[in-house]
């Protein structure tokens with residue numbers, strides 16, 4: 559699947575995890591903080607609200623998920639794969655990402671006025687909730703990565719840098 563060259567994160571209320579190197583989050587806490595943020599936005603979206611707030615939330619969800627799936631695919635998943643921890647789990651996660659990206663692309667290209675906008679957002683929320691569970695649960699991808707001895711501190715640093723780069727690109731273009 560084609561990736562857009564630049565992705566943006568326009569969320570001003572987004573939890574941020576910058577700081578001194580020693581206090582920076584490891585890969586798992588960094589990825590989990592994205593999950594938490596996106597789930598909160600989905601909950602707010604589902605509660606309803608003004609059309610403009612819902613559009614803004616959909617945009618933030620899509621932008622954050624584009625960056626999140628991309629840094630996982632570029633950094634975390636390859637490390638998980640290379641460590642030979644669980645091939646099937648890795649492949650399933652990649653396929654779920656592909657499905658999420660198809661939905662995101664449809665949400666973005668057809669826009670919030672489209673008849674299927676709400677349906678797409680609902681299915682995306684369900685897919686992401688399932689995917690997050692598979693990453694975070696006991697015996698999930700994150701637990702296996704930790705047990706498998708991946709250097710989560712180092713990966714956290716790489717993820718953080720790449721996320722900043724991608725978000726920086728987005729800001730420059732917007």
Ligand SMILES: [Fe+2]
Nearest residue numbers: 589593630693
């Ligand atoms: Fe994730």
Ligand SMILES: [Fe+2]
Nearest residue numbers: 630651689693
């Ligand atoms: Fe993922």
